[in-house]
Amino acid sequence: MTPLARARHQLKAHPLALDASLAAGVLLCMLAGSFVDPHGEQSVSWSIRSPDPLSLLLMTFSAVALVFRRSASMTVLALTGAASVVESVTGDPRAPVAMSAVVALFTVAAATDRPTTVRAGLLTMTVLTGAAMLAGPLPWYAQENLGILAWTGIGATAGDAVRSRRAAVQAIRDRAERAERTREEEARRRVAEERLRIARDLHDVVAHHIALVNVQAGVAAHVMDKRPDQAKEALAHVREASRSALNELRATVGLLRQSGDPEAPTEPAPGLDRLDELVGTFRSAGLQVEVARPDHGAELPAAVGLAAYRVVQEALTNIQKHAGPAAKAEVSVVRVGPNIEVTVLDDGRPADEESPPAGGGHGLLGMRERVTALRGTLTTGPRHGGGFRVHAILPVRTRARTAAPRTAEDLV
Template structure:
């Protein structure tokens, strides 16, 4: 966009305020000089005439205009100096000389650079002193139009300066509000990105850890019996292939969430839930882990987030049993509906005292469970069982803030 002459002038004025004030002082001096040489009431009957101002008036006008060069650096001092020149002119010189114009500009500057109460006090004081002195001690009658004009111009200067200050403050407030809103949006965007990264990492861990654990077990079985029982090794390799195929499918579904909306290659398969619990238990049974499932949830229709969290908690708990409980371990999974909550418990009778908690640089299974439960405002309890084994107990709300299905409401009321 081309820069116009006006824009260049504004830019120069902002970067060189002293030059702007010097130009303003020169303009004010020219206006005062023009007013001092003009006679609005010519005695010969003309509308305008010429007159010769007093030398003192010329000196006072020059000094008053020169003082305006420093109006930004010391506005109140400049107002006091120009007001003194105006008082001197109104008492000792020609009261018709417009020396007070410099005082009006100085009063405008004070009003534009200070607060409103100060503007009222300084404006009233300047108006009263200048006008009162001119009326009481000046050579003209108190009701002369020059005195009334002085009263009006000082009031206009104070009002105009206050209006400019108010507008600047309003524009600055809008700018600060916009900048604050922009910072808030950026912080919110960063927070959402961090939460999304954490969610994706948690889902990838749940998918990969479960299936890789099964693949590891089956591959170990196949290697152990490859020479003596090739049929059993073949069956183990078949389980490896099935587990890897399932893992690839779930990874594809998870990675598909990262695709842009409208991508035709993005998968549309729903996230797993408790309706696939039997298939999940069978995958562990095929790996040699004894899993018993007991459900007393009255076929509760769970929200998608709760259903997925319940599935992932059971999946991760059974994966930990597979990895840590040792050979011959048994796992029990129970799902019970208790009022407005659903309780999930996974028990095993593996080696007592083993540590499921992630070591430094280790896994994040229990941490992922806790994050899922906390996000749904539920509770999670994990720890060793008395006499050996481990216990995972999660309590999840049947309804979340964003879902309240009619079926869930009916279950909460006690009816199927």
């Protein structure tokens, strides 16, 4: 830090000392000006006249008042203005006391707003100049009187310019702080969204296969002694489901690697073209599933196909876990106008029986988030007479920002 910058920093840290130094400088200038005779034979004469005691008292009083110009700017302006009026009326007007009023007016203009500056400046110029012109010993057109008018105007204008510059700098700082806070909030929001997305993707990928593993493992344990062939078949399904879970989990976790990783998975995201394969895994686990899909060959956007696939997957997984071993499921995928409607029904536990245990619901929440992200609607609830219904309406044409959501499957 340079000596000048260090001194400026110390003065800003001690404003009262700065004001005291300024007051001392103004007092010295007023004293020097009071000894000068601009109308003498020489250009400057120091010994021809000296200020009277009243002028010295007024100059000292107005200089001391400037020490408190920051804490009571309007009061200081009134005091220094009154001292200047007294000096203009009673003394030989050389305008040394008016210098303190100019400094006080500058402080008011720099510390207040523009309307206050205009009112204070006009009042100060009118009172000081009017008193000098009307009650002073010099003619009204004397240059000393015009000097008072000019210097008060300069003080008000300079103070307003300083205030405007400070306001502009503060506005720039405020905008920078708001931009920084906005960036931090946006970063936190993106982190939260990414955390929820990863949680939803992991749930969609793992829950389905783990539910199948659980069912097939239970079947194998039940028939191990009496029907070993059926137990081997169940264990084979367990092995296949676990392998699929590992593959999809590897695809999801691979996105957490650095971009450009050559080992990142490249398998395309699942869609309704793999619906038969999905239903087959549930049928192999013992769930009776019927599929109705009139437009089997219709092509859908990747985001829509993925959302529909996950809705069916999660709904069938919930049926497998909660609807009972004898439940039957119906899956319907129908194109209706600009939308595609996905409906999954089951005839499991009646509606008045015990509901699924508390603590679940992440699958339904994930389905709703996926459907809502595509501007669709999701309706879930128990059916009259027993069972459960999941109904999703997905627009086939989605907005550009939602047509390719940043999910794990979309990027692999």
